[in-house]
Amino acid sequence: MSEVILYxxxxxxxxxxxxxxxxxxxxxxxxxxxxxxxxxxxxAKLPHDRTFRGAWTIDCTVDLDKAKExxxxxxxxxxxxxxxxxxxxxxxxxxxxxxxxASNIAAVKQSLRDVTERQDIHxxxxxxxxxxxxxxxxxx
Amino acid sequence: xxEIKKETLKTTIASELADNNAGLISAEDVRQNLIDAVxxxxxxxxxxxxxxxxxxxxxxxxSTQNGADTGMFITESGIEFAxxxxxxxxxxxxxxxxxxxxxxxxxxxxxxxxHTQYLPIDGSRAMAENLPMASFWIGASGTDDHGLKxxxxxxxxPAGTVARNDIYVGNSGDFIFNDNxxxxxxxxxxxxxxxxxxxxxxxxxxxxxxxxxxxDVDTGKFKIYFKHDVLxxxxxxxxxxxxxxxxxxxxxxxxxxxxxxxARSGDYGTTRYLSYCVLNEVGxxxxxxxxDVVVFGLGSGVAxxx
Numbered sequence: 001m002s003e004v005i006l007y008x009x010x011x012x013x014x015x016x017x018x019x020x021x022x023x024x025x026x027x028x029x030x031x032x033x034x035x036x037x038x039x040x041x042x043x044a045k046l047p048h049d050r051t052f053r054g055a056w057t058i059d060c061t062v063d064l065d066k067a068k069e070x071x072x073x074x075x076x077x078x079x080x081x082x083x084x085x086x087x088x089x090x091x092x093x094x095x096x097x098x099x100x101x102a103s104n105i106a107a108v109k110q111s112l113r114d115v116t117e118r119q120d121i122h123x124x125x126x127x128x129x130x131x132x133x134x135x136x137x138x139x140x
Numbered sequence: 141x142x143e144i145k146k147e148t149l150k151t152t153i154a155s156e157l158a159d160n161n162a163g164l165i166s167a168e169d170v171r172q173n174l175i176d177a178v179x180x181x182x183x184x185x186x187x188x189x190x191x192x193x194x195x196x197x198x199x200x201x202x203s204t205q206n207g208a209d210t211g212m213f214i215t216e217s218g219i220e221f222a223x224x225x226x227x228x229x230x231x232x233x234x235x236x237x238x239x240x241x242x243x244x245x246x247x248x249x250x251x252x253x254x255h256t257q258y259l260p261i262d263g264s265r266a267m268a269e270n271l272p273m274a275s276f277w278i279g280a281s282g283t284d285d286h287g288l289k290x291x292x293x294x295x296x297x298p299a300g301t302v303a304r305n306d307i308y309v310g311n312s313g314d315f316i317f318n319d320n321x322x323x324x325x326x327x328x329x330x331x332x333x334x335x336x337x338x339x340x341x342x343x344x345x346x347x348x349x350x351x352x353x354x355x356d357v358d359t360g361k362f363k364i365y366f367k368h369d370v371l372x373x374x375x376x377x378x379x380x381x382x383x384x385x386x387x388x389x390x391x392x393x394x395x396x397x398x399x400x401x402x403a404r405s406g407d408y409g410t411t412r413y414l415s416y417c418v419l420n421e422v423g424x425x426x427x428x429x430x431x432d433v434v435v436f437g438l439g440s441g442v443a444x445x446x
Binding site (some may be wrong): 002004009010012014015016017018019020021022026027031045046047048049050053054063073074077081 | 334336338341342343344345348351352353354355356357358359363365367368383411413422423424428
């Protein structure tokens with residue numbers, strides 16, 4: 001594998017990959033912000049999954065708190081799409097006077113709104129377990 | 141006057157001036173033999189027999205006296221050098237000295253290839269070695285700033301261990317090809333390009349030119365760093381494309397997306413970078429397997445054509 005340069009950047013970690021014809025020392029001298037602490041590591045030591053790329057640390061680990069925020073952002077995207085679908089279903093139920101159905105849909109929508117507030121996400125102790133965290137309410 | 145061969149003269153002297161026991165040798169005998177010897181000196185010396193028998197074996201030196209034109213060897217025929225070839229060993233004309241020989245008076249000036257150290261102007265012989273030109277111009281007119289010239293530089297290597305030759309094109313010079321297409325400036329050439337793949341954990345640069353590195357900032361967010369002084373400023377034209385997916389198995393393997401290349405940073409002499417971000421339709425930054433960027437612009441120290 002090839003070597004890359006890791007340095008802390010805007011609250012995360014940036015990874016500089018030298019072009020094939022450029023020596024890594026040249027990249028360190030020119031492309032890394034001055035007075036910035038950096039590490040040269042074998043790229044094989046980086047996390048193998050980019051799902052939580054924004055949560056990577058300079059020690060080649062995944063910051064689980066940041067990873068949870070990233071995962072919740074992914075949940076929000078799916079949740080918002082699901083809410084749009086349910087808005088249509090709720091309006092149809094109301095048009096038909098199906099109050100009970102409309103009430104059920106409203107309950108599901110509330111569950112969706114609350115999905116990012118659920119505490120069970122904190123039972124995930126690893127990045128892999130976090131990727132498996134997907135509340136049933138998100139399914140159509 | 142009797143010119144007598146050396147052996148004949150010696151025989152005559154021996155016989156006519158034998159021991160004078162009988163008192164038969166007269167003064168005339170002595171006088172005549174001495175006259176014969178004197179008369180025969182030139183004949184003996186110029187006998188033509190100097191090759192084998194009577195050659196001079198010591199240096200022969202002649203000198204002028206009191207600056208007069210005397211004491212010289214004078215020949216009306218020629219001089220033969222024994223170590224010369226049968227014909228070329230005979231010198232029939234005086235050698236005037238190197239400073240009085242005119243090059244064009246030499247024989248064989250156009251026969252064969254008499255000057256192998258020079259490149260023939262008729263193209264009859266290719267160069268046999270490299271041709272150093274220093275920093276002089278080669279062109280149709282042979283004047284400064286017209287044609288091509290080569291300049292030896294060590295710009296990329298201050299220690300001067302790696303030689304580099306830059307090629308300069310003079311004023312009003314175009315590269316014109318057989319199809320009459322012209323190439324009159326390098327400003328129309330891409331200053332840099334890169335293609336990289338972010339389908340795995342670490343971005344892989346598939347190919348690049350004038351790119352120093354790529355910095356992976358976050359999901360779908362990158363910075364492309366250019367090599368030293370590739371660009372003269374930050375107002376350049378950047379074109380980018382992404383398929384916004386991590387797969388590339390079919391021609392439909394792409395999602396609608398926006399490639400944003402907004403942030404440009406760097407000053408003269410410092411590192412310049414261009415941001416490259418891929419945003420998909422639902423508003424998420426995404427990593428993609430296909431990421432291509434091409435940059436056109438003015439190089440460092442280049443004035444815009446007007």
